[in-house]
Amino acid sequence: MKALPGTFDSRAAVALADPSLQKALKNFKPLFVAKRAAAVAELDGFEQLRETAAAIKDAVLSELDVWLERYAAKVESLGGHVHFASDAAEAREIIREICRKADAKTICKGKSMVSEEIGLNEVLEDDGYKVVETDLGEYIIQLAKEPPSHIIAPAIHKTREQVADLFEQNHPGRPREDSVAGLVNEARHALRERFFQSDVGITGGNFLIAETGTSIIVTNEGNGDLTQTLSRAHVVTSGIERVIPTLDDLSVFLRLLARSATGQDTECYTTLSSGPKRPGDPDGPEEYHVVLVDNGRSKMLAGRFSQMLRCIRCGACMNHCPVYGAVGGHAYGWVYPGPMGSILTPLFNGLAENYDLPNACTLNGRCQSVCPVKIPLTDLIRTMRNEQIKAGLMPASQRRMMAAWGWVARQPGLYRAFEKLGSKMLRLRAGRSGSLSSLPGAGAWTRVRDLPAPSGPTFIDQWKAKGGQS
Amino acid sequence: MSRETVLHSIRRAISERGVRGRFELPARPPAPTYGEGRLERFTERLVTHACSWEAIDTLEQLPDRVMAWLEGKGLPPRFAVAPPLMALPWPEIAERHCDRAGIDESVAVSLAFGGIAESGSLAMYSGPQSPITHNYVPEFHLVALFADDIRDSQEGIWEKVRATGAMPRALNLIAGPSRTGDVEQTIQLGAHGPRQVHVMVVHAKPSTS
Numbered sequence: 096m097k098a099l100p101g102t103f104d105s106r107a108a109v110a111l112a113d114p115s116l117q118k119a120l121k122n123f124k125p126l127f128v129a130k131r132a133a134a135v136a137e138l139d140g141f142e143q144l145r146e147t148a149a150a151i152k153d154a155v156l157s158e159l160d161v162w163l164e165r166y167a168a169k170v171e172s173l174g175g176h177v178h179f180a181s182d183a184a185e186a187r188e189i190i191r192e193i194c195r196k197a198d199a200k201t202i203c204k205g206k207s208m209v210s211e212e213i214g215l216n217e218v219l220e221d222d223g224y225k226v227v228e229t230d231l232g233e234y235i236i237q238l239a240k241e242p243p244s245h246i247i248a249p250a251i252h253k254t255r256e257q258v259a260d261l262f263e264q265n266h267p268g269r270p271r272e273d274s275v276a277g278l279v280n281e282a283r284h285a286l287r288e289r290f291f292q293s294d295v296g297i298t299g300g301n302f303l304i305a306e307t308g309t310s311i312i313v314t315n316e317g318n319g320d321l322t323q324t325l326s327r328a329h330v331v332t333s334g335i336e337r338v339i340p341t342l343d344d345l346s347v348f349l350r351l352l353a354r355s356a357t358g359q360d361t362e363c364y365t366t367l368s369s370g371p372k373r374p375g376d377p378d379g380p381e382e383y384h385v386v387l388v389d390n391g392r393s394k395m396l397a398g399r400f401s402q403m404l405r406c407i408r409c410g411a412c413m414n415h416c417p418v419y420g421a422v423g424g425h426a427y428g429w430v431y432p433g434p435m436g437s438i439l440t441p442l443f444n445g446l447a448e449n450y451d452l453p454n455a456c457t458l459n460g461r462c463q464s465v466c467p468v469k470i471p472l473t474d475l476i477r478t479m480r481n482e483q484i485k486a487g488l489m490p491a492s493q494r495r496m497m498a499a500w501g502w503v504a505r506q507p508g509l510y511r512a513f514e515k516l517g518s519k520m521l522r523l524r525a526g527r528s529g530s531l532s533s534l535p536g537a538g539a540w541t542r543v544r545d546l547p548a549p550s551g552p553t554f555i556d557q558w559k560a561k562g563g564q565s
Numbered sequence: 566m567s568r569e570t571v572l573h574s575i576r577r578a579i580s581e582r583g584v585r586g587r588f589e590l591p592a593r594p595p596a597p598t599y600g601e602g603r604l605e606r607f608t609e610r611l612v613t614h615a616c617s618w619e620a621i622d623t624l625e626q627l628p629d630r631v632m633a634w635l636e637g638k639g640l641p642p643r644f645a646v647a648p649p650l651m652a653l654p655w656p657e658i659a660e661r662h663c664d665r666a667g668i669d670e671s672v673a674v675s676l677a678f679g680g681i682a683e684s685g686s687l688a689m690y691s692g693p694q695s696p697i698t699h700n701y702v703p704e705f706h707l708v709a710l711f712a713d714d715i716r717d718s719q720e721g722i723w724e725k726v727r728a729t730g731a732m733p734r735a736l737n738l739i740a741g742p743s744r745t746g747d748v749e750q751t752i753q754l755g756a757h758g759p760r761q762v763h764v765m766v767v768h769a770k771p772s773t774s
Binding site for chain 1: 568570574575576577579582584585587588589591592593596610664668684686691693696718719720726738739740741742744745746747749750753756
């Protein structure tokens with residue numbers, strides 16, 4: 096997927112002014128957070144599972160080449176094909192070649208973030224294939240010609256009315272449906288025939304098991320299963336970091352994934368696929384391909400952001416992020432939104448091009464506290480900011496401001512004098528209400544909320560008054 | 566070529582960070598166990614995931630129960646059935662086949678490989694005896710499961726799979742009917758797969774199976 100035009104600032108401004116998006120975001124946030132909390136509370140030892148999952152990932156990443164070779168050998172022993180792609184262009188080329196050889200016409204897709212990352216749909220459509228997204232959320236945004244705005248709920252920004260409009264435009268001859276049940280049913284009917292026409296089925300791979308040469312997909316709808324079972328060729332697209340050693344390791348991750356992602360104890364369908372159809376099998380794909388995509392991951396492995404490769408793409412970080420909750424996913428400009436995207440997007444697409452992303456974070460740490468694999472997201476975001484400063488990317492005005500603040504902060508007497516003056520001026524401006532509804536230079540803040548004025552003596556004054564030492 | 570390029574980049578990264586062999590795989594926390602309460606836990610989780618279920622004493626009772634269930638739903642006695650269940654004493658009116666499910670398949674009757682008490686999931690082991698399309702294409706999925714084949718956790722199912730000597734081409738863990746929350750986060754059953762899943766827990770396992 097190509098990066099969206101504009102900067103985070105400009106896209107966020109559009110998002111904040113979009114009433115439909117704001118309505119959708121208001122609905123989604125409490126639901127995901129509360130459901131996760133309830134699901135986690137029901138399970139003994141969730142913290143221990145998080146620790147274990149992080150440790151499994153670190154151990155695998157420290158010998159990733161060994162595990163990948165073991166995994167590939169096992170898949171190949173089962174009659175499957177494993178392709179390694181250094182970058183997005185190579186991955187696209189491998190998949191195009193598979194589709195050409197399969198003489199494909201219709202390609203069904205289960206949800207795959209890697210395929211979004213490598214911009215697969217565009218090239219396949221340009222080649223003339225009928226490409227059909229089958230996850231309902233992905234299908235909705237495919238019809239709307241929009242990118243996903245959430246990694247597990249891609250159409251979260253769409254209201255029911257907008258979905259009804261899209262279906263009315265794209266399903267001629269059917270009466271308009273307005274209820275959720277009616278819309279889901281309409282999509283079921285529209286996609287059913289496509290599944291049976293599918294020549295190549297492309298899915299993601301939540302995990303890859305070295306022990307058994309197995310790829311795993313986890314879904315609630317069953318679309319991924321129909322995609323991979325009914326197509327003549329099944330193509331799994333996956334990042335190289337998704338391999339884990341054994342089925343028993345898988346259990347650790349599965350216990351974390353559904354609870355963190357959707358607040359369920361398990362997703363409806365967990366499917367373990369090992370190779371193509373075997374002699375005597377009545378169904379299943381005749382070809383089975385796994386495309387392992389590097390696309391910058393091995394570079395990540397070498398640097399200060401290697402912990403990001405623990406990510407299992409559950410979306411908990413964005414569900415708990417106040418910034419994501421206010422502006423939604425499109426403001427982040429690319430495939431991966433929210434806190435994970437604030438780190439991944441600059442790493443994949445450039446620090447300079449994505450200067451805003453790590454700087455749009457409040458460093459409140461909620462993402463880090465819920466991450467099932469304990470990625471220190473706020474620390475990584477801080478590190479990313481340091482990298483940007485070291486690379487000279489901070490705008491000159493900000494640099495001058497920070498330098499001035501830094502100089503004043505090193506003169507305690509002067510700093511306190513400014514602090515007292517500033518505090519007094521804010522108090523005076525606020526008057527009896529105790530808060531400011533407008534403030535020069537902070538219009539974006541005060542447009543949607545009042546700024547509380549400092550209410551009394553400064554912290555240092557209080558500290559001294561209570562006998563503390565300065 | 567690309568395989569070597571990618572593996573080489575990985576090896577270089579690992580060596581630059583000096584992490585090879587520095588982290589050991591951790592011990593995994595013990596899987597949950599339910600002892601005598603295993604069946605109860607399993608059926609309780611089935612209901613949580615919007616499945617219905619009933620107990621039957623022997624597999625020979627399955628045809629009568631399936632026919633009664635279909636009649637109760639107003640469905641015609643026409644279905645896809647797993648090959649091991651084909652020879653059960655079905656009444657003459659039961660139109661059945663064991664091929665892969667077709668686009669208009671409405672009902673399938675399957676035999677599960679196992680059940681998971683922890684999550685109320687059914688484990689379906691693909692192969693000539695168990696077409697995968699039966700699990701996903703029909704609107705109504707009826708599944709027979711021997712009580713003896715229920716394990717406490719996924720780990721129990723992995724053990725059971727390892728005991729067969731090979732991973733099946735597809736191992737499907739199914740927890741309830743298909744669902745989606747993609748329209749306004751409202752959960753709706755029957756997204757692409759079955760709208761209803763009915764489980765028949767069979768208490769007496771024939772010694773030959």
